[in-house]
Amino acid sequence: MIIEVKESSQTGEIRRRTAELAEELRLGETRCGAAALAATEMATNLLKHAGSGNMLLQRVGENGSSGLRLIAVDKGPGIGDITRALQDGHSTAGSMGTGLGAIRRVSDIFEIYSVPGIGTLIRAEFWRAKHHASADGTVEVAGVSEPIQGEEECGDGWGIRRFADSLVLMVVDGLGHGVLAAEAAREAEQVLARAQVDSPQEILQDIHAALRKTRGAAAAVARIQPATGLLSFAGVGNISACIVSAGTSRSMASHNGTVGLHMPRVQEFTYPWNADSNLIMHSDGLGSRWDLERYPGIWSKHPSLMATILHRDFSRGRDDVTVLAAKTV
Numbered sequence: 662m663i664i665e666v667k668e669s670s671q672t673g674e675i676r677r678r679t680a681e682l683a684e685e686l687r688l689g690e691t692r693c694g695a696a697a698l699a700a701t702e703m704a705t706n707l708l709k710h711a712g713s714g715n716m717l718l719q720r721v722g723e724n725g726s727s728g729l730r731l732i733a734v735d736k737g738p739g740i741g742d743i744t745r746a747l748q749d750g751h752s753t754a755g756s757m758g759t760g761l762g763a764i765r766r767v768s769d770i771f772e773i774y775s776v777p778g779i780g781t782l783i784r785a786e787f788w789r790a791k792h793h794a795s796a797d798g799t800v801e802v803a804g805v806s807e808p809i810q811g812e813e814e815c816g817d818g819w820g821i822r823r824f825a826d827s828l829v830l831m832v833v834d835g836l837g838h839g840v841l842a843a844e845a846a847r848e849a850e851q852v853l854a855r856a857q858v859d860s861p862q863e864i865l866q867d868i869h870a871a872l873r874k875t876r877g878a879a880a881a882v883a884r885i886q887p888a889t890g891l892l893s894f895a896g897v898g899n900i901s902a903c904i905v906s907a908g909t910s911r912s913m914a915s916h917n918g919t920v921g922l923h924m925p926r927v928q929e930f931t932y933p934w935n936a937d938s939n940l941i942m943h944s945d946g947l948g949s950r951w952d953l954e955r956y957p958g959i960w961s962k963h964p965s966l967m968a969t970i971l972h973r974d975f976s977r978g979r980d981d982v983t984v985l986a987a988k989t990v
Contacts, residue, residue: 662678662717662718662719663715663716663717663718663805663807664678664715664716664718665713665714665715666704666707666708666713666714666715666716667713668708669705669708671704672701672704672705672708675700675701675703675704675716675718676697676700676701676704678718679696679697679699679700679718679729679731680693680696680697682696682718682720682729683696683697683729683787686720686727686728686729686789687789688728688729688787688788688789689789692787692788692789695767695768695787696729696731696785696787698763698767699731699763699764699767699768699785699787700716700718700731702760702761702763702764703716703731703733703760703764703783703785704716704733705760706733706760706761706783707733707735707737709760710735710737710738710781711735711736711737711738711780711781712735712737713735714733714734714735714736714737715733715734715735715973716731716732716733717730717731717732717733717734717805717969718730718731719731719732721786726788726789726790727788727789728769728786728787728788728789729786729787729788730784730785730786730965731783731784731785731786731787732782732783732784732785732965732966732969733781733782733783734780734781734782734783734969734970734973735780735781735782736779736780736973737780737781738777738778738780739775739776739777739778739779739780739781740773740775740777740781741777743773743775746761747761747762747765747773748762761773761783764783764785767785768785768786768787769786769787769788770784770785770786770788771783771784771785771786772784772962772963772966774956774958774959774962774966774970776956776957776958779956780973782966782969782970784963784965784966799887799989799990800828800885800887800987800988800989800990801963801964801987801988801989801990802821802828802830802964802985802986802987803963803964803965803967803968803985803986803987804819804832804968804983804984804985804986805965805968805969805972805982805983805984806818806819806981806982806983807946807972807976807981807982807983808838808981809838809946809979809980809981810978812838812839812981814839814840814842814843815843815846815981815983816834816835816836816837816838816839816841816842816843816845816846816981817832817833817834817835817842817846817944817946817981817982817983818832818833818835818843818846818847818849818850818983819831819832819833819850819942819983819985820849820850820853820854821853822853822854822856822859824859826886826888827859827884827885827886828884828885828887828987829853829856829859829861829864829882829883829884829885830882830883830884830885830940830942830985830987831849831850831853831864831868831880831881831882831883832880832881832900832902832942832943832944832983832985833845833846833849833850833868833878833879833880833900833920834846834878834879834880834898834899834900834944834945834946834981834983835875835876835877835878835981836876836877836878836879836919837876838980838981841875841876842876842878842981844875844876845872845875845876845877845878845921846878848868848871848872848874848875849868849871849872849878849880849920851871852864852867852868852871853868853882859884860884860893860929861882861883861884861893861894861895861929862895862927862928862929864882864895865880865881865882865895865896865897865920865924865927866927868880868882868920868921869897869920869921869924869927871921872920872921872922873921873922874921875921876921876922877919877920877921877922878898878919878920878921879896879897879898879899879900879915879919879920879944879945880896880897880898880900880920881894881895881896881897881898881900881902881913881915881942882894882895882896883902883913883940883942885934885940885987886934887934887989890933890934890935891931891932891933891934892904892931892932892933892934892938892940893929893930893931893932894913894914894929894930894931894932895915895927895928895929895930896913896914896915896916897915897916897917897918897919897920897924897927898915898917898918898919898920899915899944899945900915900942900943900944900945901941901942901943901944901945901947901949902915902940902941902942903940903941903942904932904934904938904939904940905938905939905940905941905953906937906938906939906960907937907954907960908954911932913930913932914930916928935989936989937960937989938988938989939953939960939964939967939986939987939988940985940986940987940988941953941967941968941971941984941985941986942984942985943971943982943983943984943985944980944981944982944983945977945980946976946977946979946980946981946982946983947971947972947975947976947977947982947983947984948975948976948977950975951971951974951975953967953971956970963990964986964987964988965986967986967988968984968985968986969984971984971986972984
């Protein structure tokens with residue numbers, strides 16, 4: 662869920678929706694209160710320091726536990742001294758200056774990315790159980806989806822499925838937008854959730870069979886195998902996928918066709934994957950001219966911030982949009 666923040670009255674809506682999500686996730690009274698407080702501070706900071714921005718409210722899950730992720734993103738002036746800004750009492754907006762410090766204290770996970778002239782992203786997470794940092798070598802994944810303006814349901818979708826030695830990721834774009842496109846996307850997500858094999862080619866074929874009853878979609882599936890240093894990929898339609906790292910970028914090939922309607926060929930390609938690799942997959946609702954090199958220091962951040970900043974700067978605004986990012990931590 663993405664909520665645009667332009668005026669002070671919207672902070673109340675964000676607090677309410679955050680509290681509702683936290684209660685649905687059964688985070689407990691203390692965590693619910695902490696999440697609502699953080700959401701209020703984050704939305705308030707957007708108005709005070711940037712004039713406007715977006716709040717992302719998202720359910721997250723890992724190792725059988727569930728949580729709530731909040732991301733505030735703006736195109737404001739950025740923060741020149743983050744360490745000082747996190748100190749209670751520091752303010753550049755004539756306020757008490759307790760916002761960032763309070764958010765960090767009440768969050769289970771807190772992260773900030775800010776560059777003068779680029780803007781600021783703040784991530785705060787709240788989990789049902791004590792959350793442990795991912796082990797070294799783990800591939801973490803995050804995605805952002807948003808329907809075209811005027812639609813309640815998103816015709817794009819994404820999913821991940823972890824196997825013993827691999828991680829499978831998918832991005833799907835139902836033809837058109839609205840309810841019928843969303844039906845195709847949700848069906849593809851269900852196929853991945855039930856998958857018993859990790860082959861991108863086989864999963865894509867299963868999605869093709871399942872989507873015959875829908876209007877069809879573009880879809881792409883990637884499998885990351887950290888131990889062998891390989892990424893396998895298969896795609897049909899206009900889902901873009903790219904392996905990027907500082908100074909390098911490699912696009913991956915999809916075939917023409919429509920999953921569920923006409924899929925004449927599925928071919929699996931294999932690419933090298935290492936500790937510095939980042940995978941970006943997105944629907945055609947995102948422009949193709951993005952470049953993570955323009956964001957100094959983004960390589961060290963969680964993939965949710967990578968996906969969010971690309972969504973902020975390159976959404977076309979005339980279609981559903983999904984951005985998926987993955988990296989080794």
